[in-house]
Structures are given as structure tokens and as C-alpha cells.
Amino acid sequence: CRTGALQRNLHEMEDPCLSTQLIDGDGVFNVSGLESFMKEVKLAECGLSYAVVSIMGPQSSGKSTLLNHLFRTNFREMDAFRGRSQTTKGIWMAKAQNIEPCTLVMDLEGTDGRERGEDDTAFEKQSALFALAVSDIVLINMWCHDIGREQAANKPLLKTVFQVMMRLFSPRKTTMLFVIRDKSKTPLENLEPILREDIQKIWDGVPKPHAHKDTPLSEFFNVQVVALNSYEEKEELFREQVSNLRDRFQQSIAPGGLAGDRRGVVPASGFSFSSQQFWKVIKENKDLDLPAHKVMVATVRCEEIGYEKVATFTADEEWQQFEEAVQSDYVPGFGKKISSLLDRCLSEYDMEAIYFDEGVRTSKRHQLESKLLQLVNPAYQSLLGHLRTRTLEAFKESFDKAVEKEGFAVAARDSTQIFLEKFDKGSEDATIQQVNWDPSKVKDKLKRDIEAHVVSVRATKLSELCATYEVACSFQFRLFI
Numbered sequence: 001c002r003t004g005a006l007q008r009n010l011h012e013m014e015d016p017c018l019s020t021q022l023i024d025g026d027g028v029f030n031v032s033g034l035e036s037f038m039k040e041v042k043l044a045e046c047g048l049s050y051a052v053v054s055i056m057g058p059q060s061s062g063k064s065t066l067l068n069h070l071f072r073t074n075f076r077e078m079d080a081f082r083g084r085s086q087t088t089k090g091i092w093m094a095k096a097q098n099i100e101p102c103t104l105v106m107d108l109e110g111t112d113g114r115e116r117g118e119d120d121t122a123f124e125k126q127s128a129l130f131a132l133a134v135s136d137i138v139l140i141n142m143w144c145h146d147i148g149r150e151q152a153a154n155k156p157l158l159k160t161v162f163q164v165m166m167r168l169f170s171p172r173k174t175t176m177l178f179v180i181r182d183k184s185k186t187p188l189e190n191l192e193p194i195l196r197e198d199i200q201k202i203w204d205g206v207p208k209p210h211a212h213k214d215t216p217l218s219e220f221f222n223v224q225v226v227a228l229n230s231y232e233e234k235e236e237l238f239r240e241q242v243s244n245l246r247d248r249f250q251q252s253i254a255p256g257g258l259a260g261d262r263r264g265v266v267p268a269s270g271f272s273f274s275s276q277q278f279w280k281v282i283k284e285n286k287d288l289d290l291p292a293h294k295v296m297v298a299t300v301r302c303e304e305i306g307y308e309k310v311a312t313f314t315a316d317e318e319w320q321q322f323e324e325a326v327q328s329d330y331v332p333g334f335g336k337k338i339s340s341l342l343d344r345c346l347s348e349y350d351m352e353a354i355y356f357d358e359g360v361r362t363s364k365r366h367q368l369e370s371k372l373l374q375l376v377n378p379a380y381q382s383l384l385g386h387l388r389t390r391t392l393e394a395f396k397e398s399f400d401k402a403v404e405k406e407g408f409a410v411a412a413r414d415s416t417q418i419f420l421e422k423f424d425k426g427s428e429d430a431t432i433q434q435v436n437w438d439p440s441k442v443k444d445k446l447k448r449d450i451e452a453h454v455v456s457v458r459a460t461k462l463s464e465l466c467a468t469y470e471v472a473c474s475f476q477f478r479l480f481i
Contacts, residue, residue, distance in 0.1 A: 019074055019094035022106065022275070023130075027090075027123060029279050034093070034272050041095045041102065044269040048355050049101040051252045051259040054131040056157055057141030059110025062181055065231060066141060067107055069242045071096035071249075075107045091127055099249055102268075106131060126282050128157075129164035133278045133288055134271075136259030137175045137252065144180050144227070148194050155202060162206040165220055167287045172264035176221040179245075183227040192225045199223060222261070264290050267355035270301040298356035302364035305352045310371050313345045326379045330386040332429060338379075339433040342372055346434075373435050380430060384442045387426040392449050395419040399457070408461060412454045420447065 018040050020033040038044060053071075055063045064075040073094040089109055096103035108127050131138060138161075142154040161176075178195060180188070203217045217223070226245055231238045252259040266274040274297045281288055313319060319341055325331045349368055353361040395415060402411035423446055427439040 019092060021090060022093045023091040023127070023279060025089035025109070025123075027126065027283060029276055031272070031276060034275065037093065037095075038272055041104075043102060043104075043271060046102050046268040048262060048265050048267060049253065050104065050268050050271075051101060051137065051249075052104045052106065052135045053096075053137045053139065053249070053259075054106035054108060054135040055139040055141055056108050056128060056131065056161070057110060057139075058143075058154065058157070061110065061141050061143060062231065063110065063139075063141045064107055066139075066179065066181075066228075066242070067094075067105055069231075069239065070246055071099065071103065071105050073097070073105055073107075091130070096249070099246075100251060101253055103249060103252065106135065124157075125160050125164055126279075128160050129167060129282050129288070130275075130279055132161065132165055132174060133168060133282075133290070134275055135174065136261070136265075137177060137249075140176060140178045142178060142180060144183050144186075144191070147180065147191055148198070155198070158199065158202045159206060162203055166206070166208055166212065168290055172290070173220065173222055173261040175258050175261075176223050177258070178223070178225045180225065180227040182230040182233075188225070188227045191227065195225060196223065224258075264294065265355075266294065266297055267301070269305075269352065270297045270356065273297060273300055295357050295360055298360035299364070302353050302356055302361050303367075305349055306364050306368040306371070309345050309349050309368055310375070312348075313341065313372055314375065316341060323379050326383045326386065328386075330383060330390055330426065334380075334383050335429055335431040335433075338376055342369075342376070342432065342434050345372060369434060373432075376432065377437070380432065380437060383430050384427060384439055387423060387430070388442050388446045388449075391419050391423045391426065391446060392453070394422070395450055396453055399453070403457065403461075408458065412458075416447075416450055416454070419450065 018037060020037040021030055022034060023029050043050065055067055057063050064077045067073050067075055068077065071094070073096065075092055075094060091109065092107045094105050094107070096105050108131060109123065140154065140157070140161075146154055178199075180191060180195070183191075200217060208215070226241075228241045228245075229237045248258055251257060253262060254260065274293070277293065277296065278288065281293075318337070322331060322334060322337060326334065346365065346369060349365060353364070398419070399411055399415040402415055405411075406414070420443070423443055427443070430439075431437075
């Protein structure tokens with residue numbers, strides 16, 4: 001972060017200042033930069049416990065300076081000695097230092113800048129709509145002397161903000177925090193009513209779709225106002241006021257907090273994809289259907305999580321060992337172990353997908369479970385095949401011995417019952433908890449094999465008896481003669 005931007009104590013230094021350009025001045029989304037940024041700040045681990053703050057305001061109005069003091073970020077600031085010029089191009093993002101929960105801060109390119117010209121307002125509107133779509137809190141940075149003026153710089157901005165808000169279907173309630181800069185001697189309690197009256201007039205004058213023709217401003221925005229003294233003229237007082245404002249961003253997502261409305265929040269792991277899709281739709285000049293967007297993000301992210309879990313499962317050493325082992329022989333404990341591996345995989349999916357749309361994540365979980373079971377089924381069938389073969393061989397050996405001791409009929413009945421029960425125990429041991437696969441076809445084949453062996457032994461025994469009787473009869477016949 002910029003040296004001298006703010007005094008920091010030791011524990012604050014533990015939280016690094018990270019930033020990236022999210023969208024450049026030409027409107028190009030920095031996908032790789034955002035992905036790297038998310039990994040650095042470990043955003044995906046936050047679930048729904050994160051907040052997004054953005055700032056809007058005229059060019060050279062001190063937006064970046066305010067953010068750097070408020071959130072201890074490192075956005076580029078204007079050099080007053082070089083005159084007023086554009087310092088922030090496009091949209092930049094940084095992580096607020098030492099604020100819980102994780103708070104992402106977006107610094108938007110200033111409005112009313114001479115670099116783009118008065119006719120080039122497309123990017124202003126696009127960036128404003130983007131900020132409203134992804135932010136929980138929008139700071140409106142404005143000069144104190146602009147309050148009450150008909151042509152004040154913030155009025156075109158507010159008109160733009162209210163117009164683009166109409167393009168959000170079912171918007172959540174966004175906190176709009178007006179930050180009055182370089183407060184004069186006029187008390188805030190006198191300035192705020194004038195500002196709110198101006199805001200209401202702008203809202204009333206914005207064309208609205210029929211569905212929101214009579215919708216009050218309070219349904220869309222939670223409007224709050226704060227005033228700060230001049231940073232250049234009253235630096236110490238400015239820092240104190242900023243410190244007090246900073247405290248309001250701690251635990252901002254708690255009920256009643258600045259970011260307390262969590263209805264439209266996209267889980268943190270889906271923030272990158274969601275932001276990209278928002279910007280794509282905005283660039284195509286389409287309306288943003290937030291509920292549909294939320295489902296779309298959930299669909300894509302839950303599918304991605306599912307693919308990751310399938311890949312993780314197939315690469316698991318224990319699974320690979322079991323899969324290889326059942327190719328050659330029956331493996332005791334197969335069902336319990338595979339059930340455990342599947343349960344772990346599905347539990348990991350549940351943990352990562354928990355904050356996404358319930359209907360989508362449940363549907364994608366079923367798909368994941370189906371894919372995993374498709375992977376496991378060949379091994380299961382191979383295992384049952386080995387169990388059938390092993391049981392049949394053991395039956396043959398045991399039956400052949402029992403015939404000599406118990407007689408053919410008793411041996412056939414008892415041995416068949418005993419080894420079919422052993423097959424049942426073996427197939428029960430192979431049972432996978434997550435699915436009700438029926439081993440009856442394999443068991444039926446085993447029964448037919450056993451019956452065929454019994455018939456074969458019976459035929460052999462009868463043949464031997466016939467041969468013995470024939471010899472005996474022949475011997476008796478010769479004696480008689």
C-alpha cells in the first residue's frame with residue numbers, strides 16, 4: 001500500500017493490501033486478474049460472509065483518497081499539484097484491510113470527466129449498473145457545495161443510477177451512502193433534509209416501468225448520509241471522522257448493518273462468474289433479471305463443483321486400489337469402503353454448494369451421485385461375479401464331500417442352502433449405502449450353476465451305480481450258468 005497513507009499497527013500489517021483492475025477503460029473484463037485476486041484473498045471460502053462496496057462520484061472528487069483512508073486500500077490517487085485529471089480508468093477492486101467480514105471495494109471511474117467527453121456516457125451507465133448489480137453498499141461521493149444546486153455534478157449521476165436501477169428485475173435493497181465532502185459550517189442536520197429532498201425529486205422524475213410506477217425510493221435503496229471535513233484543511237478531524245465511518249463497515253452483513261439485505265447475494269465462489277456474466281449482459285445492453293441470474297450462476301457453479309468432485313473421486317488412491325483389486329478377485333469390505341468414499345465426495349459437494357439456489361444444487365447433486373455410481377457400478381458387478389465364482393467353487397468342493405457322508409438328497413439340499421446364504425452375506429458386504437442395487441440376477445445365475453452341478457453329480461453317480469449293478473449282474477449270471 002502507499003507509504004504514509006495511514007498509520008498502521010502491527011496486527012493490521014498482517015492483512016495484505018490486494019487489488020486488481022476488474023474492467024479496463026475500454027470495457028474489457030479482466031477474467032484472469034479477478035481469478036488470481038479471488039485466490040489471493042481466499043474469497044471462495046467466505047460463502048455468503050462477504051460484502052461488496054463501490055463508490056461513484058464526479059472525477060477528481062477524492063473517491064480513491066476516501067477509499068484508501070476508509071478501507072486502507074491502495075487505489076491510485078490524484079496528484080493535486082498536477083491539476084484535475086482522470087486517475088481511475090475503468091473499475092478497480094481491492095480487499096479492505098482488517099474488516100470483517102471480507103469486504104471487496106470497487107473504485108469506479110469518475111463521472112463528468114473531460115477525457116471521455118460530455119456525450120460519452122455509455123461507460124458511466126454501464127459501470128453504474130454493474131456496481132448496483134454486484135454491490136451491497138454504494139458510496140455516492142459529493143462536494144458539500146453541490147447540495148441544493150440545480151446543475152450539481154451529482155445530479156446527473158443520481159439520475160443515471162436511478163435509471164439503470166429500473167433495469168434490475170426484483171432488485172435487493174441497496175444501501176446508498178452519501179458522503180458529503182469538505183463539509184462547511186452548516187450542520188449536517190441542516191444539509192441532510194435538502195439532500196434528501198433533491199434525491200426524492202430526481203427519483204420522482206425518472207421514468208419508471210408500469211410495475212414500479214408508484215414504488216417508493218425506500219423499496220430500492222436504504223439512503224444514509226454522512227459528512228466529512230476537508231482532508232487538506234482539517235486532516236486530523238477528517239481521519240477521526242473516517243475512523244468512525246470505518247467502524248460502520250465492521251460486521252456490515254449482520255441484520256440492520258449497512259449490507260444487511262442478503263436476498264440477492266451470490267455465494268463467494270460464484271462471484272467471478274457472476275460478475276463476468278453481469279458485465280456481458282450489460283455490454284449487450286440487456287436488462288438484468290437478478291433471480292434468473294442467480295439460478296444461472298448456481299447452475300454453472302454447481303456443475304463445476306460436480307465435475308471437480310468426479311475428478312477428485314477418480315483420482316483417489318483408495319478408489320483406484322479397490323477398482324484394480326476387484327478385477328481379479330472378491331474384495332471383503334468393498335461396500336462399506338466405497339460408501340465412505342462416496343459419502344465424503346458428496347459431503348464435499350454439499351459444503352461447497354450449500355449457499356447456491358436450493359433447487360439447483362439439489363438437482364446437480366443428484367446428477368453428481370448418478371455419475372459417481374456409474375463409475376462404481378462396473379467394479380460392483382465385477383465383485384459380484386467373483387463372489388458367484390468363489391461361492392460356486394466352494395459349493396462344489398463341500399458338496400462332493402457331503403455326498404459321501406450324508407447321502408445325495410440331504411447333501412444337495414443342505415449345501416445349496418448354506419452356500420446361497422453365504423452369497424447373500426457376501427453381497428450384503430458389497431452393498432453400497434447410496435444405492436439399492438439388486439444382486440438377485442447374479443444369485444439366480446449362481447442357483448442355476450449349483451443346480452447344474454447337482455444334476456451333473458447325480459448323473460455321474462447314477463452312471464456309476466448302473467455300471468456297478470451291471471458288473472454285479474453279469475458276475476451273478478456267469479455263476480448261475
